Amino acid sequence: MDDLKGLLAPLMQSGKIPPAFLRKIEDAQRDPARLSAILTELTALLGPAAEAPLNIEDYYREEDGRKFELRWPLAPANPLAARGIPFDALDRKTQFFTLFAEWSGREAEGLMAMNDGDVAGAQAVFLECVERADQIDVAELRARSYENLARVAERRSDQKAVLSWLDKAKAARAAA
Amino acid sequence: MAPDDPASIDHARKRAMARFEEGEIPEALAELTRLIDAPAADRGARSRQALYYLRLDRATVLRRANRWDEAMADLDEAERLIDGLAPLFQDMCRGSVAHARALILGDPANPGADPTRCLGELARIRRSGFAVLECAADDLESRLAHRAGDWTTAAALARRAAASLDDQGWPAAAATCRRREAEALLGRGDVDGAEAALDAARRHFDRFGTPLDLAHAELVRARILSARHAHDEAWHCTLDALARFDHLIHRFSVLSEQQAFLRDKLERYAEAFAVALAAGGDTGCLRAWSVAERSKSFYLCQLLASGSVALFEGVDPARLRAFEEAGDTLDRLDAQLGRLSRDDREGEPGQQLIARLHDASREKARALESLMRADPRWARVNVPGELDVGRELARMPGGWSLMSYYWEGTGGGAESGGGREPGRLHVFWTDGSSRPCHTVTEWAPQDLELLRASRTRLTGRVPRGATLVPEALGALILPPEVCGSIPEGSRLLVSPHGLLQMLPIHAVVIDSQDFAAGRWAIQYLPTLALLPLARQSNAPDPVLLIGCEQDGFGDRPLPDVPGELRALEEVWSEPPARPVTRHLVPRDGTPDAAGAEVGRWGGFGVLHVACHGDLPADRPFDASLRLGSSSVRSSDFFGIRLDGAIVTLSACSLGRHAEGARDRAVMADEWIGLCLPLLYAGARCVVASTWEAFSEPAARFMRALHAALKRGDDPADAVRWAQDRTASEIPFPAAWANWYPVGVPAGPPGRR
Numbered sequence: 001m002d003d004l005k006g007l008l009a010p011l012m013q014s015g016k017i018p019p020a021f022l023r024k025i026e027d028a029q030r031d032p033a034r035l036s037a038i039l040t041e042l043t044a045l046l047g048p049a050a051e052a053p054l055n056i057e058d059y060y061r062e063e064d065g066r067k068f069e070l071r072w073p074l075a076p077a078n079p080l081a082a083r084g085i086p087f088d089a090l091d092r093k094t095q096f097f098t099l100f101a102e103w104s105g106r107e108a109e110g111l112m113a114m115n116d117g118d119v120a121g122a123q124a125v126f127l128e129c130v131e132r133a134d135q136i137d138v139a140e141l142r143a144r145s146y147e148n149l150a151r152v153a154e155r156r157s158d159q160k161a162v163l164s165w166l167d168k169a170k171a172a173r174a175a176a
Numbered sequence: 177m178a179p180d181d182p183a184s185i186d187h188a189r190k191r192a193m194a195r196f197e198e199g200e201i202p203e204a205l206a207e208l209t210r211l212i213d214a215p216a217a218d219r220g221a222r223s224r225q226a227l228y229y230l231r232l233d234r235a236t237v238l239r240r241a242n243r244w245d246e247a248m249a250d251l252d253e254a255e256r257l258i259d260g261l262a263p264l265f266q267d268m269c270r271g272s273v274a275h276a277r278a279l280i281l282g283d284p285a286n287p288g289a290d291p292t293r294c295l296g297e298l299a300r301i302r303r304s305g306f307a308v309l310e311c312a313a314d315d316l317e318s319r320l321a322h323r324a325g326d327w328t329t330a331a332a333l334a335r336r337a338a339a340s341l342d343d344q345g346w347p348a349a350a351a352t353c354r355r356r357e358a359e360a361l362l363g364r365g366d367v368d369g370a371e372a373a374l375d376a377a378r379r380h381f382d383r384f385g386t387p388l389d390l391a392h393a394e395l396v397r398a399r400i401l402s403a404r405h406a407h408d409e410a411w412h413c414t415l416d417a418l419a420r421f422d423h424l425i426h427r428f429s430v431l432s433e434q435q436a437f438l439r440d441k442l443e444r445y446a447e448a449f450a451v452a453l454a455a456g457g458d459t460g461c462l463r464a465w466s467v468a469e470r471s472k473s474f475y476l477c478q479l480l481a482s483g484s485v486a487l488f489e490g491v492d493p494a495r496l497r498a499f500e501e502a503g504d505t506l507d508r509l510d511a512q513l514g515r516l517s518r519d520d521r522e523g524e525p526g527q528q529l530i531a532r533l534h535d536a537s538r539e540k541a542r543a544l545e546s547l548m549r550a551d552p553r554w555a556r557v558n559v560p561g562e563l564d565v566g567r568e569l570a571r572m573p574g575g576w577s578l579m580s581y582y583w584e585g586t587g588g589g590a591e592s593g594g595g596r597e598p599g600r601l602h603v604f605w606t607d608g609s610s611r612p613c614h615t616v617t618e619w620a621p622q623d624l625e626l627l628r629a630s631r632t633r634l635t636g637r638v639p640r641g642a643t644l645v646p647e648a649l650g651a652l653i654l655p656p657e658v659c660g661s662i663p664e665g666s667r668l669l670v671s672p673h674g675l676l677q678m679l680p681i682h683a684v685v686i687d688s689q690d691f692a693a694g695r696w697a698i699q700y701l702p703t704l705a706l707l708p709l710a711r712q713s714n715a716p717d718p719v720l721l722i723g724c725e726q727d728g729f730g731d732r733p734l735p736d737v738p739g740e741l742r743a744l745e746e747v748w749s750e751p752p753a754r755p756v757t758r759h760l761v762p763r764d765g766t767p768d769a770a771g772a773e774v775g776r777w778g779g780f781g782v783l784h785v786a787c788h789g790d791l792p793a794d795r796p797f798d799a800s801l802r803l804g805s806s807s808v809r810s811s812d813f814f815g816i817r818l819d820g821a822i823v824t825l826s827a828c829s830l831g832r833h834a835e836g837a838r839d840r841a842v843m844a845d846e847w848i849g850l851c852l853p854l855l856y857a858g859a860r861c862v863v864a865s866t867w868e869a870f871s872e873p874a875a876r877f878m879r880a881l882h883a884a885l886k887r888g889d890d891p892a893d894a895v896r897w898a899q900d901r902t903a904s905e906i907p908f909p910a911a912w913a914n915w916y917p918v919g920v921p922a923g924p925p926g927r928r
Contacts, residue, residue: 117345147183150190156384157348159194166187166194173183 056100059138060093068095071135072128075105096136103132103141110148114155123152139176143169185211185226189233196237197386199424205241208234228257228269235276242439244286251276271304275312282320285439294320308344311337315353322360331360335373351380352389358396367403374400391420395444398451407455411463414448415562418470421445422560442845445471449582449602461614462566465604465704468582470563472673472703472845479856480709481560495546499811502540506798507807509533510790514730537795544797544811563705569610571707572669576921577662577696579605580671580704584616599624601652601676607661617652627675634680636829638867638910644683654684654692667892668696669921671704673845678832678866682899683913691909697896699861699917702847706855710920713820713860715781718755719748722772723786723826726763728805731788740786740826740875747882748782754886761787761804774808778817778857782824782885784878789827789850796848801827813853820860820922822891825850826878831864831916851918861891861919873911877902881915891917 070087074080080087080098087095110125126148133141146169153161188211196204212230231254238247251273258269278297281290301313318333338353354377361370374396381389398413421441445467452463513521513529520526569578584600601617619627626646633642645653653676662668670681681700682693692698701707721744723737741758748756757780759770767773777783790807791799800807825831833849846852854862863881865874880901884894895917902912 114345117343119345119347122345143183154190154194155346155348156380157197157386157389158384159197159386162194163191166191170184170187 054140056097059100059136059140060096061137062092065092067092068099068135072102072132074098075102077105078102099132099136100138100141103129103136103138106132107144107148114152119152119155123149126152139172143172143176146172186229189226189230193233193236196233196240199388201237201241205234205237208237224257224260225262225265228254228261231257232272232276235280239276239280239283242285244280244283244288247280248277248288251280267304268306268309271301271306271309274298274300274304275309275316278313278316282316284323291320307340308346311340311344311346311349314340315349315356318353318356318360322356322363325363327360327363331357331364331366331369331373334360338376347380348384351377351385355381355389355393355396358400362396362399362403365403367400370396370403371400387420387424391417391424392444394420395447395451399447402451402454407460410451411455414451414467417444418448418467419562422470442471446584449584453602458612461604461612462564462569464582464602464614465565465580465612466563468580468602468604468673469565469671469704471582472671472705473847475846476702476852476855477560477705477709479852480706480711495543498546499540499543502536502543503807503809503811505536506533506540506809507805509536510802510807511729511805514728516730534795537792537798540811541797560705560709563708565604565704566612568704568707569606569612572606572610573921575667577606577608577610577666577668578671578704579603579658579662579668581673581676583674603655603658605658605662608663608666613657613661615655615657617655619652623649623652624675627679631675631679634678634867635832636868638914640870640908640910642910644680644909644913645685647685647688650684650686653679653681654686659686659695662696664695666696667890667921668692668698669704669892670698670700671702672700677845677847678916680866680913680916682896683909691913693896693899693913697890697892699892699895699919699921701918701920702845702851702855706920711820711858713858713922715820715822715860716779718757718780719744719782719784720772720777720780721745721748721756721758721784721786722761722767722770722803723759723784724761724763724788724803727761727788727802728763729788729790729802729807731802734786734788734871736871736875737786737826740878741784743875743879744784744882747879747886750886754781763804765804766806767803767808768806769804774812774816777821778819780821781819782822782882783818783859784824784826784882786826786878789825789830791829791832791849796833799830799850801825801830801850810850810853813850813857816857818854818858820858822885822919823854823859823862823864824878824881825862825864826869826874827865828868829865831862831866831914831918855919859919860922861917863891863895863915863917865914866916867910867914869914870906870911873902873906876905877912877915890922891919892921 067088067090074087076082078098078101080090087098090098106125106129110122110129113119113125114122126145129145129148130142133139133145146165150162150165150169153159153165188207192204192207192211195207208230212227212234231250235247235250235254238244238250254276255270255273258266258273261269274297278294278301280286281288281294281297283289298313298316301309314333314337318330318337321327321330321333334353334357338350338357341347341350341353354373358370358373358377361367361373374393378385378393381393385393394413395417398410398417401407401410401413421444424441449464449467449471452467453460455463509529509532513526513533516526516529572578580603582602582604584602599619601619603615603617605613607613626649630643630645630649634644672679672681682691682696682698684692686692686695721741723734723741725735725737726733738760741760745756745758748754757772759767759772761767761770761772785801785803785808788802789800790802797810799810830850833847833851850864851862877898880898881894884897885891889897895915899912899915903909906912
């Protein structure tokens with residue numbers, strides 16, 4: 001845990017994600033056991049601030065079984081892209097899991113952009129996150145996208161927008 | 177999502193803070209308090225973290241409401257919660273608490289400000305090493321340097337903070353720092369640099385800025401234009417900025433909220449004043465004069481601008497009942513206190529009663545605030561129009577000269593707030609040809625000390641032989657060029673400011689010879705901005721004389737009251753007689769029982785009240801006239817309409833007004849007491865005493881005053897005549913100089 005705490009200290013100090021920490025996460029993405037261990041450590045370090053990880057399964061609905069369209073290119077780090085597997089070849093449920101994970105990746109990119117001072121860029125990413133959440137129709141992701149947009153507005157001191165995005169987030173969760 | 181879900185609590189907190197940023201301070205405070213006070217079980221697993229943020233945020237809101245001690249208490253509580261938070265956050269949270277403390281300790285408006293402790297907290301922040309806190313420390317140090325006039329340091333730190341904040345994605349905070357950098361560069365004389373910094377700030381403000389950001393930025397632009405001698409354009413920007421500030425004031429329906437807000441705004445008015453004056457000549461004089469007057473008595477102006485709104489009509493009866501009941505409780509406790517023996521009053525029983533009195537007063541204030549907030553009439557009161565002193569000069573009735581004071585610097589020279597010593601007093605006046613004039617008097621620290629001592633001396637029981645205004649201050653208050661250019665015998669309308677409020681300028685000795693009252697008939701007005709707001713009056717004929725010889729509050733008897741009322745009845749009954757109603761309220765009676773309930777006072781053109789008055793220094797909103805067993809309180813006058821009545825209060829010290837209330841020490845330049853509601857109700861002139869009146873001279877003064885009013889004298893002339901008569905019979909000025917007439921001069925019909 002001390003190792004992870006050491007890696008995270010610069011993040012806490014500067015607000016920027018240290019490259020060493022990013023490398024550690026990237027490496028762990030290929031090793032579920034290591035990734036799980038890191039998440040456990042992170043949860044301990046963050047304490048009650050750590051968001052409970054979302055269980056994707058809980059949000060999947062078979063509906064009429066229709067497949068999803070790939071509206072945004074997959075992130076290069078996505079195993080599908082790395083292995084050259086076409087998105088259309090996946091069944092609906094795997095597509096859903098992939099798009100859900102892609103939403104998480106984009107959210108992280110948006111948060112990093114915001115902390116790197118690119119507030120407008122972060123806003124664009126979070127608006128895209130709303131669309132991504134709409135596509136897979138997950139109210140919780142929609143709500144989190146709105147909350148991130150509220151964070152952008154907060155940094156701009158745009159209070160009307162803060163209230164508006166927070167209301168949308170609340171409404172999204174209420175509709176779930 | 178359940179209401180105790182962490183996300184819900186976080187939403188509610190952020191919503192509250194967003195409302196706070198939009199100026200809804202009480203609403204934000206109520207919501208944060210509700211969340212903090214919610215039972216622990218409702219807050220779920222993240223209760224400590226949620227509570228930490230709630231306490232931190234509430235401290236911010238309390239600080240902006242000038243509730244310093246409560247803010248510090250919340251920070252102490254937040255710090256206690258940190259130990260239970262996740263290890264990774266603890267240092268960051270401690271730094272945030274240190275930053276919040278430093279803001280409180282470094283604020284000169286805070287009576288408990290402590291620069292040494294502030295620097296200690298700043299050092300703690302810097303030691304924490306967090307980049308965002310480093311910016312916050314730079315920002316705060318920049319503010320401190322700015323206040324101290326160290327422009328180079330202020331600009332450099334603001335620039336560094338802005339760059340770092342931008343880098344970390346905090347554009348709004350960065351823009352605020354850039355605006356301060358612009359102001360600091362202006363202070364240093366680097367106009368081009370200031371413009372570049374302001375442009376950078378405006379790129380953010382123009383898209384996302386709050387109304388306050390935009391107003392402030394516009395004023396900085398005005399200062400830049402003024403520095404480039406583009407005075408007309410600068411004035412245009414200044415008016416725009418001031419109009420934006422005025423509209424912000426419009427959002428507040430409760431006086432205390434405005435005061436906390438105005439504390440900051442007074443600095444902006446001081447800057448606007450400098451921009452206006454820089455134009456020079458008559459133009460600069462009139463513009464600066466207009467700004468000076470706009471910076472005074474915002475609340476009264478706002479109320480008068482909404483004079484047609486019947487504030488207590490149609491309100492929720494339950495709220496009104498709660499408010500009235502709170503007033504009754506105050507009366508009961510006041511009476512109990514009055515009945516205690518001196519020993520008991522100073523002992524345990526008295527202390528207990530006083531504590532209950534304060535509770536009851538708070539309850540009444542809460543009831544009034546709830547009433548104000550719930551009733552849209554209070555919330556939608558109109559914004560006063562823009563004041564143009566030049567236009568008002570042209571409209572003044574003949575025979576009147578105007579004179580205004582304005583202390584340069586922050587806070588208008590009020591006793592608290594601002595933090596800077598007022599040293600320069602601007603005097604504006606009109607000469608015999610109604611031409612605007614301006615001069616400045618420089619006040620040394622010992623002069624200010626002398627002035628403060630005089631103000632302190634002229635309260636409560638003033639000794640017969642007391643010097644009222646030391647001769648050494650005479651030429652500073654009424655400089656020779658002023659005295660030499662206002663024709664003798666004129667009526668002089670004086671708008672005092674800050675430390676000159678409640679000072680009997682009519683008792684200033686001129687050239688070691690005359691009192692000012694010997695030269696001019698002086699009347700006071702909280703601000704000339706009231707002139708365009710004054711309602712056209714048509715005072716009815718009837719005269720009400722009401723008094724109380726012995727009240728039910730344990731005050732000493734006033735044996736001269738019955739005779740005073742009879743004498744005034746004789747005055748008004750002489751042909752051509754006016755209808756007179758005289759009521760002597762017995763100890764256990766009330767005005768209502770005597771058939772003279774306050775609601776009917778609007779039917780009289782002259783109101784004379786002779787009784788004990790009470791203006792508790794720490795509860796000015798509870799100022800009252802004690803009639804029998806009940807009090808007529810200042811708030812009662814918000815519910816009636818006086819159609820241009822002349823009100824004379826033969827009661828102790830009720831011409832005074834407070835400079836603070838409870839924990840809100842800074843009251844800007846507002847006359848909180850009985851004058852404010854009486855003027856709001858429509859009184860044309862209020863004549864009241866600023867210290868304890870001497871009983872027998874008071875009776876003589878009132879007889880003379882009413883005789884002059886009866887023969888049709890203007891109230892200012894009538895007061896002067898009555899003062900002169902009293903002075904000729906009783907040769908000590910403390911016996912007549914206590915009478916202080918306040919009001920708007922009446923013009924020819926249709927003029928106002």
